[in-house]
Amino acid sequence: MNIAFPALLVFLIILPGFIFRHSFKLSEKAIIDQTPFATAFVKGVVLAALLHLPWVAIASRIGYPVDYNALLMLLASPQRENALLPVINAVAYHFNIIIFYFVSLYLASALLGVLLRYLVVQFKLDKRSYIGPLVKFDTPWYYLFNGYQENFDIDGVVVSAIVEIDKNPYLYTGLLKEYFFAPDGTLDRLVLEMAMRRPISKDRNSDEETGENPDERFYEITGDYFVLRYSEIKTLNIEFVRVELSTTTTVLSTVISTDETRTP
Numbered sequence: 691m692n693i694a695f696p697a698l699l700v701f702l703i704i705l706p707g708f709i710f711r712h713s714f715k716l717s718e719k720a721i722i723d724q725t726p727f728a729t730a731f732v733k734g735v736v737l738a739a740l741l742h743l744p745w746v747a748i749a750s751r752i753g754y755p756v757d758y759n760a761l762l763m764l765l766a767s768p769q770r771e772n773a774l775l776p777v778i779n780a781v782a783y784h785f786n787i788i789i790f791y792f793v794s795l796y797l798a799s800a801l802l803g804v805l806l807r808y809l810v811v812q813f814k815l816d817k818r819s820y821i822g823p824l825v826k827f828d829t830p831w832y833y834l835f836n837g838y839q840e841n842f843d844i845d846g847v848v849v850s851a852i853v854e855i856d857k858n859p860y861l862y863t864g865l866l867k868e869y870f871f872a873p874d875g876t877l878d879r880l881v882l883e884m885a886m887r888r889p890i891s892k893d894r895n896s897d898e899e900t901g902e903n904p905d906e907r908f909y910e911i912t913g914d915y916f917v918l919r920y921s922e923i924k925t926l927n928i929e930f931v932r933v934e935l936s937t938t939t940t941v942l943s944t945v946i947s948t949d950e951t952r953t954p
Contacts, residue, residue, distance in 0.1 A: 693767065695764070695767065696764065696765050696766075696767050699764055699765060700765070702792060703738065703742075704734055704735050704738040705738070705796065706737070706738045706741040706742065706795050706796060706798075706799040707733070707734035707735060707736065707737030707738030707739075707740075707741065707799075708730075708734045708737075708738075709796055709799040709800050709803070710737050710741060710799040710800070710802055710803040711730075711733060711734060711737060711803070712803070713799070713800045713801075713802075713803025713804050713807070714802075714803035714804070714806050714807045715803075715807075715827065715828075716807060716811070716827040716829055716832065717827075717828070717829065717875075718828075718829050718830075718831055718832065718871045718875045741795060741798070741799055741802075742795070745791060745794075745795050745798075749787075749791060754784070754787055754791075757780065760777045760780055760781070763777050764777060764781075806825070810825045810827075816838075817838070831869070831871070831877055834928065835847055835866065835869065835928070837930045840930060842932060843932070844930040844931065844932060845931060845932050845933045846865055846866070846930075846931045846933075847865070847866040847928060847929070847930060847931070848863065848864070848865055848866070848928075848929040848930075848931055849863065849864060849865075849866045849880060849882060849918075849926065849927070849928060849929075850862070850863040850926075850927040850929070851863075851880070851918055851923045851924075851925065851926050851927070852890065852923065852924040852925045853918065853922050853923055853924065854922075854924065858889060858890075858891075859889070859890040859924070860887050860888065860889055860890065861887060861888050861889075861890055862882070862885060862886070862887045862916070862918060863882075863885070863886055863887070863908070864882030864883055864884050864885035864886065864911075864916060865882060865883045865884050866880060866881075866882060866883075867881040867882060867883045867915060868881045869881065876920070877920040878919070878920055878921075879917050879918065879919055879920065880917070880918040880920065880923075881915050881916070881917055882915065882916045882917075882918065883914070883915060883916075885910075885911040885913075885915075885916035886908035886909060886910050886911060887908065887909055887911060888907045888908045888909060892907045
């Protein structure tokens with residue numbers, strides 16, 4: 691038997707682990723995963739073993755137990771074809787069952803990955819001390835913009851950024867609507883609502899001299915959305931806000947302000 695067949699069989703056996711891992715992962719990169727091969731392989735094998743356990747149990751329960759001797763024979767690929775004939779005949783006889791086993795396991799692995807990712811995001815399981823390290827995503831910008839380090843639910847994110855135009859620095863601010871990444875995972879664009887800007891030259895010193903209201907220093911930018919390119923941003927300030935409802939009024943209160951550098 692050709693040596694390629696055992697390699698293909700091993701691939702089919704461990705594939706559920708990689709399907710689950712890919713479905714669960716929340717990534718900021720569109721390029722190929724850069725996790726070290728040894729680490730990714732070990733995680734995939736462990737996950738595949740865990741996913742096979744219930745399927746093997748179900749198969750045995752309904753009268754189709756896994757023949758480990760035949761499996762080892764296929765993996766060992768003996769030179770004597772006579773030794774493989776009974777195994778090949780058994781595989782051919784139960785071919786439909788074997789195909790159903792693997793296809794159903796692959797589909798279940800993908801669905802379980804998506805379901806677990808939903809549960810982690812919905813119930814913030816990545817913030818739990820006992821399970822957080824196991825399910826936390828490799829997404830620094832996602833955690834930064836969602837207030838991962840805070841102990842409260844945020845209702846909005848106000849972004850302030852300094853951008854140079856003709857060597858004159860301007861301060862842009864607005865409510866963060868969404869953000870996009872470049873293929874390599876770096877932040878590419880910020881989309882703001884209710885955007886405003888002002889030149890840095892009209893800073894706080896001018897307020898003390900003229901008595902100008904700080905809000906009057908900003909010029910409202912006409913339009914529904916304003917796009918900031920991250921490559922043009924010099925500094926970035928992130929401000930989390932929370933809406934507090936009372937019986938008579940709605941108060942928009944700023945609860946925290948954090949200065950951030952160019953990378954999270």
